[in-house]
Each structure stands twice: as structure tokens, then as C-alpha cells.
Amino acid sequence: MAEKTKVVEVVPYDPAWKAEYARIEARMLEIAGDLIIAAEHVGSTSIEGLSAKPVIDIDLVMESYEKLPEIIRRLQQYGYEHQGNLGIEGREAFRSVKEDGFMKYHLYVCPKDGKGYREHIVFRDYLRSSPSAREEYQAVKQRLAKEYRYDIDSYCEGKTEIVHSILQKAADPRIRL
Template identity: 85%
Template sequence: MAERTKVIEVVPYDPAWKAEYRRIEARILDIAGDLIIGSEHVGSTSIEGLWAKPVIDLDLVMESYDKLPEIIRRLQQFGYEHQGNLGIEGREAFQSLQDDGFMKYHLYVCPKDGKGYREHIAFRDYLRSHPSARDEYQAVKQRLAEEFRYDIDAYCEGKTAFVQSILQKAAQNRNTI
């Protein structure tokens, strides 16, 4: 089971998050880089200017699920626990079982055509290119963090409608290009 956030804290954007992502990515690529076709910094810390919970989200992209058993085996050798998809299709979660010297992070392994991966990228890219949507999302997150400071489930549920609306807009933008 994923480590549960006890206190929801949304903090101002920190440019150091990019460097921390690169440090984590380098570590993971050393372990399983030959089994993946790419990696992406996703989630709120990947969107310049957006306040966020200080947690890096990293998607490793694999060609297909055929690679997953070997990825699991390799990551387990280095202290990572496979947690399954945690209810999100097209995304396999992993948690480091030791202090590895990084800030808190979520590691996901996704097939290149997986729903979870496609949605992570669509959401990130839309907010990066639409500052008003980014600012609106920030306001939602700040309000929810105040209202549900000790309830991560309510915080996440409170973001759902906004996230879905952005994913719809992102899909419409792709269809108009």
C-alpha cells in the first residue's frame, strides 16, 4: 500500500523540484533504463509556477506489459515494493522501502499507450500551456488543502471534477489540431 499523506500541505513552486526529479530519474535509469523507453516528470511539481504538495511524480514508460516482470524484479533488488495499479488502469506503482536520500516521490511504471500515462501527460501539458487553468487548479488545491488538511482521500476526491474537466479540454484540443 502506498504511504499515506498524513498532513496535506501545498507549498509554492520550487525550481529545485526539476533537479530532484533528475536525481531520482538517474537512479531509476541506472536500475532499469534498458527496460524502458522513456521517463517523464508528471504531477504538480512538473508544472512551473504551480503550488504543489512537495512530492515528485515520475512515470517510467515501457513498451508493453511484457517488460513489467523484469522491471519488478530489478526494482525489488534495489528495495522497491510493487504495489499494483492502486486502482488506476495503465499505471503500476512502486514504493522505496528505505530512505534513499531523495525528497518524497511516487514512482510509476506505465505502458506507452496506458490510460494512466496518457492522462498524466495530457493533464501536465495542458496546465503548462494554459496559465489560467494552472492558476485555477492552484486555487482548488489550496482550498482543499485547508479544508481537508488531515484527509488525503477527501483532498484527492475534491480535485477529481477539475482534473476531469482539464482532461476533456485537452482531448478537445488534440481533436482540433
């Protein structure tokens, strides 16, 4: 099971997150670079200027699920535990079972056409290009972090409506940024 966040903390954007992502990405490419087609920094820490929980999200993108058994085997050799999709189709979660020297991060392996991966990219790219959506999302996250400081599930549930709204806007070509 994924490690539960004990305290929900949303902090101002930190430019060091880019460098930390690059360190994690380099490690993942060493482990499974020949099995994936891309690595992507997703989630709030990938959006410059957006306050976030200080947790890096990385998607390793595979051509198809045919690669997954070998990716699982490789990651296990380096101390990662496969957690399944954790209820989200098109995304396989992993966690490090030993200290690896990185800041906290979530590692996902996704097929290139998987819903989880596509939504991560669409959401990230829309927030990067829309200051008003970014500010609105940030305000919701900050409010929820105060309201649900010790309840990560309620924090996540509270974001559902705005996340769906942003995904809908991002997918509608008639909506201008």
C-alpha cells in the same frame, strides 16, 4: 499499500523540484534504463509556477506489459516494493522500502499506451501551456488543502471534478488555450 499523506500541504512552486526529479530519474535509469523507453516528470511538481504537495511523481514508460516482470525484479533488487495499480489501470505503483536520500516521490511504471500515462502527460502539458487553467487548478488545490488538511482522501476526491474538466479541455482540439 501506498504510504498515506498524514498532512496535506500545498506549497509554492520550488525550482529545486526539477533538480530533484533529475536525481531520481538518473537513479531509475541506472536501475531499469534498458527496460524502458522514457522517464517523465509528471504531477504538479512538473509544472513551473504551480503550487503543489512537495512530492515528485515519475512515470517510467515501458513498451508493453511484457517488460513489467523484469522491471519488478530489478526494482525489488534495489529496495522497491510493487504495489500493483492501486485502482488505476495502466499504471503500476512502487515504493521504496528503505531510505534512499531523495525527497518524497511516487514511482509509477506505465505502458506507453496506458490510460494512466496518457492522462498524466495530457494533464501536465495542458497546465504548462494554459496559465488560466493552472491558476484555477492551483486555487482549488489550495482551498482543498486548507479544508482537508488531515484527510488526503477527501483532498483527492475534491480535485476530481477539475481534473476531469482539464482532461476534457485538453483532449478537445476545438478549445483554444
